[in-house]
Amino acid sequence: MGGRKLQITPDHVAVIERMASNGATLDQIATVLEVSPRTLDNWLQREDVRQCYARAKLKAIDQIAGALYAKALAGDVTCMIFYLKTQAGWREVKESQLPEGSQVIIYVPERSP
Numbered sequence: 001m002g003g004r005k006l007q008i009t010p011d012h013v014a015v016i017e018r019m020a021s022n023g024a025t026l027d028q029i030a031t032v033l034e035v036s037p038r039t040l041d042n043w044l045q046r047e048d049v050r051q052c053y054a055r056a057k058l059k060a061i062d063q064i065a066g067a068l069y070a071k072a073l074a075g076d077v078t079c080m081i082f083y084l085k086t087q088a089g090w091r092e093v094k095e096s097q098l099p100e101g102s103q104v105i106i107y108v109p110e111r112s113p
Contacts, residue, residue, distance in 0.1 A: 006035060008046070013052055016056070018056075019032060020060065021057070
């Protein structure tokens, strides 16, 4: 026995977009909208709502990626390592995993003024 089918409104879409662009999860968005996760999932089946959500998530990812990249370029070693591990395939290996006689050469470019 199901309840009435809640219709999505432009206000709902605005909340979805705002929260998704700030990194909120679908469960968090559903809670704020006071709907079930299933209802939110049904709304996301609509092409316009799904596209709005996807664009907003990409906006959040872009903001964080830009900040991470800027910190890496500014010399934050932790950010540099994270970036290289996730984007350049770097990984940590134990010394015992290196072939005998291997050398590790690290090139660190000078920062431009």
